[in-house]
Amino acid sequence: MILSSYEMAAIGLSLKVAAISMMVIIPLGLAIAYGLSRHNFKGKALIETIINLPLVLPPVVIGYLLLMAFNRQAPLGQFLEDVFGLSFAFNWLGAALASTIIALPLFIRSAKAGFDMVNPHLAKSAQTLGASNVRIFTRIYLPLSLPAIMAGGILAFARAIGEFGATITFVSNIPSLTQTLPLALYQAAQAPNMEEQAFRLMVISIVLSFGVIYISQIWLNKSSQKDLSGQRL
Template identity: 50%
Template sequence: MSGSLLSDPFLSGSLLSDSLLSDYEMAALLLSLKVSTIAVIASLPLGIVCAWLLARIEFPGKAIFDSLIHLPLVLPPVVVGYLLLITMGRKGVIGQFLFDWFGLSFSFSWRGAALASAIVAFPLMVRAIRQSFETVDLRLEQAARTLGSSRWRVFVTITLPLTSPGIVSGMIIAFARSLGEFGSTITFVSNIPGETRTIPLAMYSFIETPGAEYQAMRLCIISIVIALMSLLASQWLTNKALKRTASVC
């Protein structure tokens, strides 16, 4: 395995680089940011809907629905990746339909990496947004309804602004979780340089390569810095949103 890694032009080039970030490491960093950003943006509307349903609506099978949403938190990531492979792969139940009719393929592409990251991070996003929905004073919504506002207008102008701290927090936590996703990604889309090799997968390649410990450490430090920045940004934005909503109330 080490020989194949050393023959990788992306990897061998990075081993010879003395710059702050080699082309290989920069490609992995940019791909990670791209995958995580798309994963969060694409899953946010569904996350808000699911969080609202869990926080406000009582319906048969709610406990099962809640469990299914949080299932990726307790499943081994490899299981998530395998399930994606048999459903969204080229020959999968859904993947074959998407490819035959729309030419859209998720397996072995960055789109698949974004899908895997979104699924793994989705429960964390829903959890944060749901808690924010549960803290909204229903009397404010009821007062707006008695003044003639429609349910949709109340939701957009009152409920969403009041839940913005949870939405912001959920987005950033999901983003940070997506950056660190490894198991489901490598199972579903493999470890392809420039296409699916995110920071965790690049670190894995370095760890498997003799003499590449320094490069692995650099990516480790980058991952820690990005994670810390994400958490600090989440705290700052949440506090700012809380102050804004408090002034509105």
């Protein structure tokens, strides 16, 4: 199957959007998950609810919220454009922002569950052994939660690459600008006499997702087997 330039653009854009999302999701998500796992504070439940909200809200609601906040007439959108020259409206950055917000809670939930599983005595022990907070994170929490973090990363990547509702509402469906794979498939499926194009895009989507999940799953299984036999993670 030789890919057309139209398909290549959609694949490229999808990967770019998902990759940029992950580059934000992983550090931000780790920081939030670690903070939530290790600390109790007033209003924690409220913050957790807000973070998880994109999981339960229809994505179109998130997309519309983003549109209201970041369009060129809105105060926030205007401010970002004037001060940083940054615009999210109707471009791939907007698609990445939508994917990030939709996929972030999946990553946070998984990473936090991993951090929660770590015996709190380990961190206390490390403290009495003189380890700094950074060292406790990098040498204890990170390696011990790595399988959960990886699993969260896979989920988030899959969600980001498949993001549709929020993206189409926020940045619309503009070929080579904001048209990711699912959006291209949607357009092909809607148009008359585009059945073959739709079928090809569907197959590409399945192959892409299958490949990513399969490779990650192999890696995950390997590391959890090592964990059981008491080997290094």
